[in-house]
Amino acid sequence: MQGKLYVVATPIGNLDDITLRAINILKSVDIIIAEDTRHSLKLLNHLEISKPLISYHRHNEEIKADGILDKIEEGNNIALISDAGTPIISDPGEVIVKEALERNIEVVPIPGACAIITALMAAGVNTRSFTFYGFLSINKKLRNKELEEIKNNRNTIILYEAPHKILNTLKDLENYVGERKIVLARELTKIHEEFIRGTIKEVEEKINTPKGEYVIIIDEDKEIQNEENELNNLSLEEHYKYYEKLGLDKKEIIKRIAKDRGVPKNEIYQKFIK
Ligand code: SAM
Secondary structure (H helix, E strand, O other), X not given: OOOOEEEEOEOOOOOOOOOHHHHHHHHHOXXXXXXXXXXXXXXXXXXXXXXXXXXOOOOOHHHHHHHHHHHHHOOXXXXXOOOOEOOOOOOOOHXXXXXXXXXXXXXXXXXXXXXXXXXXXXXXXXXXXXXXXXXXXXXXXXXHHHHHHHHOOOOEEEEEEOHHHHHHHHHHHHHHHOOOEEEEEEOOOOOOOEEEEEEHHHHHHHOOXXXXXXXXXXXXXXXXXXXXXXXXXXXXXXXXXXHHHOOOOHHHHHHHHHHHHOOOHXXXXXXXXX
């Protein structure tokens, strides 16, 4: 009988942050595939789990996927883990999962720690809608495009960054989003866990020597949100006229009113027909 591919989240720092289900799956599978096998061995030794390990990483994932999936078709259950946290999220694994699905292999998620969600849990920002950008590109052209997109995105924004690049990235963000409030979540779940809050400038001043791992959270654009709230105090007709004056066509106006008021487009459309 064909086996299954389990995508298993592991801790992002504190080794206790692993679920009972994840431990049971790691104990029960035939093979574990890991990004850096030496790194994962520390966790597996801590859990007293000894299994055959196969390494995979972003640069060999495509080459390795076939062989790994052959083993599942031969009847082996395989767990895919990354160096830390949830595989696939700014980590390799996506290719293997996509190819597994193409080969009708069952993929089972085993949830657990993830730096995005852990940071949001204590950041104190609006979590109704947020956009995750992962690591900003190092290619200058792509990076500027991403920064431009971030500037125009009113939602809460989440980025990952390495310590040696954090100051440079904060400078770039300052140029694009200016006064928006941010939260820097550092070393989550570890001894030196820290949340640094303020404008980008204030946060920069609080960092002396960047150390550890960082999640950058940019709070929603309050100015735009306030403007939206004010729009919602208008009558529907006044709301319509506001956008009409900006030169938008009927379809776009209805779309924006629906978004501002958090209701389906059709509902606004029906009200206008009435
Ligand atoms: N898959 C992981 C997850 O579930 O969050 C992310 C892997 S990505 C290669 C590594 C980045 O995640 C780090 O550079 C940092 O931005 C963020 N990160 C991971 N662990 C963290 C921690 N304990 N504290 C803060 N940020 C962390």
